[in-house]
Amino acid sequence: MLDARNAFFATGSYVPIADAVTAACIAATGSVGTSGSITSVAPSPSSARVRLAEVGCGTGYYLSTAVSGLDGAGIAVNPIAADLSPFGVRMSVRAVPGSAGVVLDVWQPLPFLDDTVDGILSVFAPRNLPEFARILRPGGFLVAVVPTTRHLQEIRADGLALDIPDGKPDALTDAASSWFTEEARSVVEFGMILTNEDLDNLIGMGPSAHHRAHSGPAQPDGPSASPDAEAAADGRDANGTDAGRRVTASVTVLTYRLIA
Numbered sequence: 001m002l003d004a005r006n007a008f009f010a011t012g013s014y015v016p017i018a019d020a021v022t023a024a025c026i027a028a029t030g031s032v033g034t035s036g037s038i039t040s041v042a043p044s045p046s047s048a049r050v051r052l053a054e055v056g057c058g059t060g061y062y063l064s065t066a067v068s069g070l071d072g073a074g075i076a077v078n079p080i081a082a083d084l085s086p087f088g089v090r091m092s093v094r095a096v097p098g099s100a101g102v103v104l105d106v107w108q109p110l111p112f113l114d115d116t117v118d119g120i121l122s123v124f125a126p127r128n129l130p131e132f133a134r135i136l137r138p139g140g141f142l143v144a145v146v147p148t149t150r151h152l153q154e155i156r157a158d159g160l161a162l163d164i165p166d167g168k169p170d171a172l173t174d175a176a177s178s179w180f181t182e183e184a185r186s187v188v189e190f191g192m193i194l195t196n197e198d199l200d201n202l203i204g205m206g207p208s209a210h211h212r213a214h215s216g217p218a219q220p221d222g223p224s225a226s227p228d229a230e231a232a233a234d235g236r237d238a239n240g241t242d243a244g245r246r247v248t249a250s251v252t253v254l255t256y257r258l259i260a
């Protein structure tokens, strides 16, 4: 799954999501004034750097892009890559210069002292909100990414991705409300043209991987489907070349601030 995830990210297809996550981190961490100076930064008593942890980091793609973006905005970061998978943590530490890696189970007490982290990233990953609140410093933030119901809708229609319940952002804001206030929300939605290999990686990198019964992205209805229909269904044109298939990416990026 991690290799599929890395291969899919390498296509650049999810850059708009990474950019939105980075922008949310920059906005939450501090704002760059007209002179280019930082006008506010989350308090970080023990260090001038912002301690940013991605919990459920996978390959470290979003942590890596956020750290680069923050660095470009003049905000120095101490990155922490955390995941249940030691392989994911190792990949992430290699991908994010200067990062520390932590293998952890998000459903257990997190191996951080109270009030020691400035920001947490949670992208398509499980969230332990009371533990996040405990380890964040006063004024700390959480940037979370959840899929909308339209995310990957074309491959869901083929039964190759799990259903997404409606209202995830509101449900998250409700669940977080004892510890966090929602500060910002944006929907990032765009079309991707994906080859069969991209589709294989996209499906292989997520929780739907085991739902995939064959290597093509779609199955024509019934044995009487024409070769053209079969080709169109799996993204090839009638000449057998891989013309690519349009797939929607649609997520909500949410920023939460720890309640003082």
Ligand SMILES: C[S@@+](CC[C@H](N)C(=O)[O-])C[C@H]1O[C@@H](n2cnc3c(N)ncnc32)[C@H](O)[C@@H]1O
Binding pocket: 005, 055, 056, 057, 058, 059, 060, 061, 062, 082, 083, 084, 085, 088, 104, 105, 106, 107, 122, 123, 124, 125, 126, 206, 207
């Ligand atoms: C869908 S992947 C997202 C990875 C990464 N944020 C990304 O978007 O590329 C979910 C990640 O959560 C991690 N994860 C699942 N259960 C976990 C747990 N109980 N504790 C920590 N991490 C967990 C998985 O190992 C996986 O890397």
